Amino acid sequence: MTQRIAEQNRDRDRKLAEIRRSLGTNSLVLIGLMGAGKSAVGRRLAASLNLPFTDADGEIEEAAGQTIGEIFAEHGEAYFRTGERKVIARLLENGPQVLATGGGAYMDPETQAAIKEHGISIWLKANLRVLMKRVGRRDNRPLLQVDNPETVMKKLMAERNPVYARADITVESRDVPHEIMVANIVDALSARLRVDGPGEQAGDAPKAQ
Ligand SMILES: Nc1ncnc2c1ncn2[C@@H]1O[C@H](COP(=O)(O)OP(=O)(O)OP(=O)(O)O)[C@@H](O)[C@H]1O
Ligand SMILES: O=C(O)C1=C[C@@H](O)[C@@H](O)[C@H](O)C1
Numbered sequence: 001m002t003q004r005i006a007e008q009n010r011d012r013d014r015k016l017a018e019i020r021r022s023l024g025t026n027s028l029v030l031i032g033l034m035g036a037g038k039s040a041v042g043r044r045l046a047a048s049l050n051l052p053f054t055d056a057d058g059e060i061e062e063a064a065g066q067t068i069g070e071i072f073a074e075h076g077e078a079y080f081r082t083g084e085r086k087v088i089a090r091l092l093e094n095g096p097q098v099l100a101t102g103g104g105a106y107m108d109p110e111t112q113a114a115i116k117e118h119g120i121s122i123w124l125k126a127n128l129r130v131l132m133k134r135v136g137r138r139d140n141r142p143l144l145q146v147d148n149p150e151t152v153m154k155k156l157m158a159e160r161n162p163v164y165a166r167a168d169i170t171v172e173s174r175d176v177p178h179e180i181m182v183a184n185i186v187d188a189l190s191a192r193l194r195v196d197g198p199g200e201q202a203g204d205a206p207k208a209q
């Protein structure tokens with residue numbers, strides 16, 4: 001039994017090292033709807049890979065000196081999207097890292113192209129029930145500050161899921177411990193590496209070291 005656990009640990013460490021090596025200067029970029037777990041799971045994924053973690057929403061707030069709610073209220077969504085595009089383009093220069101994007105970021109064609117060039121995109125795909133349960137915990141998401149947030153979420157799912165589906169990797173975001181989500185992402189990345197080889201993971205930046 002102890003031997004089996006030791007073997008599993010070795011297998012996991014081997015996968016983590018392979019992923020880390022294959023990235024070169026590219027980033028692992030988490031995309032998906034509000035509540036998918038990009039921030040919470042991304043932070044733990046970065047820790048497992050011994051990589052820096054960056055949260056685009058946090059960086060936007062820092063650059064603006066305002067919360068996302070304040071930016072939406074004072075300047076509107078279009079202004080937020082322009083800032084988001086610029087901040088993510090800048091952050092993508094800082095790989096290797098795990099980068100959690102805001103829910104709408106991947107909908108922007110320029111951002112999508114930049115992610116393709118500098119990273120591996122990972123869609124955390126969750127169903128409506130899971131998302132609504134999670135976003136109910138906080139009121140920091142301006143798009144959901146409406147009378148019927150579930151109607152908005154359904155509309156966003158219909159609009160965005162076909163676009164998120166272009167991601168390099170899709171991982172189902174379920175109500176399981178965050179560490180299980182990390183293991184699922186590591187397995188998906190590792191499987192993709194085996195299919196594509198270490199040199200085919202993302203855009204033009206150097207991959208293997
Ligand atoms: N696998 C999971 N199981 C249970 N709860 C989770 C899981 N993943 C995330 N959560 C919880 O759901 C909530 C929302 O997650 P998180 O903030 O990471 O979402 P997000 O994708 O970053 O959303 P946003 O686009 O709004 O930033 C958090 O309280 C988080 O701890
Ligand atoms: O899904 C969205 O459009 C958003 C998600 C959040 O991460 C924030 O980026 C902001 O609240 C907008």
Ligand SMILES: [Mg+2]
Nearest residue numbers: 038039057100
């Ligand atoms: Mg987040």
